[in-house]
Amino acid sequence: MPSFLPRTTDIAIIGGGIMGTSLAWQLASRGAGRVTLFERATVAAGASGKTGALLRQHYTNRPEAVLAHASLDVFKHWPDIVGGDPVHVPAPLVVTFASGPSDQENLARLRRNVAMQNAVGIRSRVITPSELHDLQPFARVDDLVAAAYEPDSGYVDAVAACRTMATAAIRAGARVVEGCPVIAIEAEGDHVMGVRTPEGSVAAGTVVCAAGAWSTTLLADIGVAVPLQALRVQVAILHRPLEFDAAHYVYLDTAAGIFCRPSGAGRTLVGVGGGDQHDPVDPDHYDERNDPSYPALAIAAISRRFPAMIRAAYLHGYAGLYDMTPDAHPVLGRRGPDGLYLMLGFSGAGFKKGPAVGQAMAQLILDGQSSLLDLSPFALERFASEAWRRPWSDSEYLFTSDFGHRF
Ligand SMILES: Cc1cc2nc3c(=O)[nH]c(=O)nc-3n(C[C@H](O)[C@H](O)[C@H](O)COP(=O)(O)OP(=O)(O)OC[C@H]3O[C@@H](n4cnc5c(N)ncnc54)[C@H](O)[C@@H]3O)c2cc1C
Known part of the structure; x- marks a missing residue:
């Protein structure tokens, strides 16, 4: 195991896009203990490095308007x-x-x-x-x-934003490990135990999956089905x-x-x-x-x-x-074994919300709930019934060209 990879951490974050870096910075700034972010390539290697990074606040639903604002x-x-x-x-x-x-x-x-x-x-x-x-x-x-x-x-320089967010997280005490894919989330009984990498396992009591479009297999392997x-x-x-x-x-x-x-x-x-x-x-x-x-x-x-x-x-x-999620809204919250959190499914419209989502998720992890906004509408559980088909507001638009996601 290389010396840069710890054997244990308190919180393991998978994915170094705007979401993972924003959360790492928020957690480390709040003194959340040892925070380690695992990125399989380089920070901003995924959607966050390809994004348009337009900062639209125009939403038809209030929770996402709050996050964008x-x-x-x-x-x-x-x-x-x-x-x-x-x-x-x-x-x-x-x-x-x-x-x-x-x-x-x-x-x-x-x-x-x-x-x-x-x-x-x-x-x-x-x-x-x-x-x-x-x-x-x-x-x-x-x-x-x-x-x-x-x-x-x-709009923003998205790569610069992710890199400075990662640097701020490191300055606040987090570790950011690039070139280190998580190949499995480890769980025993009802609790996550950490993450497995090609360099060995890292024990963690809390694991956050912020691996964007790559999240599905990692989560399926521990029995969490995400419709992405x-x-x-x-x-x-x-x-x-x-x-x-x-x-x-x-x-x-x-x-x-x-x-x-x-x-x-x-x-x-x-x-x-x-x-x-x-x-x-x-x-x-x-x-x-x-x-x-x-x-x-x-x-x-x-x-x-x-x-x-x-x-x-x-x-x-x-x-x-x-x-993409079926309703084009993200998935935020706990799911599966205790200690596992999901921060994914931003459906082509997440960059603009990254800083506030990081803040809200850090509050959920450390305080049990977010004081910024109620995260319950974003729970994965909504897909267990047909409830997700209901629009989040009665004012969604009728478009022929919708960019693949709702506003
Ligand atoms: C072409 C395009 C245009 C867009 N335009 C806009 C826009 O104008 N405004 C806007 O707000 N949003 C826009 N978006 C959406 C926005 O970019 C995303 O919602 C946002 O970047 C998602 O961030 P993320 O951190 O969740 O995911 P990502 O940035 O995809 O980060 C996930 C990271 O996880 C890493 N990873 C994956 N698997 C593993 C593993 N097993 N172990 C370790 N690391 C792993 C990946 O390498 C990646 O770096 C656009 C997206 C695209 C593709």
Whole structure:
């Protein structure tokens, strides 16, 4: 056993994405004893290194709006709260709503949702297509009925965020062990005993699975069935033509079927939505490159919103994984043998919630419950009956292009 790998720890965290690093930092900062994070590759090797990292707070359900809103504050004040350099790039965000058969129903839902978001403390308002055009004159708006406008949003450098979170965790006393896969969670009777790695076993009274799309097999091996599907989703980085030099906002563009944001000077990150763009794959064997047809598809899709982008150039791109649950809400809480916690299933929309989820899970583990919010709606038990099919609010939207996950 290498000297860097302890034989025992109090809390073992599996996975070094935004969730695992955020939890490690929260636990270590609270003096939770020996905290060890096991990452099979490098920090941010999974979805957290491939994410768009758009910081949308626009949700149709309150619990996730609370998590997104609380996390935005951490991203905005990163150097003071977590440390290191700033990771947040401030920018307004718009969520577009297409004109069409469902537009009046969606508009009513939109108004209710924005009112709920305002009650949570989120600055958001409904704007007309012509207001959006005044703000973003290069954007086509004739296909829209309205948009939700969040002036305080933006996006983050996701890899930098995970790395500084891991560094902050180490500074607070945690161990972060890269290149060390957990090959099994060990349990005896009704209690977890630790984790097994190729270098040997590490005893732990508490084990947290934050292994994203790779969680299913680890958990199945100790009898915890998690209904996760790994979906392959692509993004491309495009070079904007010089005539379109102005930085555009962050868009969750349900009308054009894209999400996009600036990505450095003159560049735009874009992902194309729609069910046909989300392929179920084996997380251990999937193509991390763009399909050959993806650059043309992405350019055509983004030019529906920004006509000048028809002259954009493809720079590069990649494919990452959504760890989808059946209802597209995450799984948070205890399950299986005593001492086992689940922190997974973020369904393509977790990055923005990472800091607050880490805080809430640390409270659950150390205090028995979270004072930030009630985590019970996120329990895995919901899938034991048909109850999960019920929407979490009566104001979910009717979209043809839903990016594979609900808001
Ligand atoms: C293309 C794309 C775009 C996205 N856009 C957005 C967005 O704009 N906004 C947003 O909020 N979210 C977005 N998401 C979703 C977001 O990235 C994820 O929800 C979030 O990063 C999940 O973090 P995680 O820590 O749960 O999982 P991951 O980041 O996947 O981390 C899991 C980690 O566990 C490690 N691991 C796996 N198995 C083991 C093992 N056996 N032992 C040890 N380590 C293991 C992996 O290597 C990985 O590093 C996007 C995702 C993708 C793929």
